[in-house]
């Protein structure tokens with residue numbers, strides 16, 4: 713897979729933050745959203761143009777990948793996190809449920825990945 717370098721500044725269409733393009737980052741470092749513009753990373757060839765919502769992150773030994781989903785067409789995308797990315801947002805994403813959990817009652821979300829908390833919550837209710 714060839715990465716086509718394309719240096720381009722852009723204004724985040726989600727939060728309005730001005731993003732200084734470095735040719736590799738195509739997502740907003742503040743809210744981590746991006747636009748569905750690539751078919752291959754960097755080619756800007758997708759015609760969709762929908763907003764790509766960050767739905768989670770995956771941490772590898774040498775890099776962090778932001779998982780995004782296009783809100784228009786549902787396309788799933790792995791976007792490499794950049795060191796400029798808002799670490800608070802990244803941490804928040806790491807605690808989000810994986811895709812597939814989104815249709816379930818929202819009260820479940822806070823407890824995903826924390827079985828102990830879930831148990832405690834049930835106890836308190838009873």
Ligand SMILES: [Zn+2]
Pocket residue numbers: 724725726727728729740741742743744745
């Ligand atoms: Zn943004």
Ligand SMILES: [Zn+2]
Pocket residue numbers: 748760761762782783784785786787
């Ligand atoms: Zn799309």
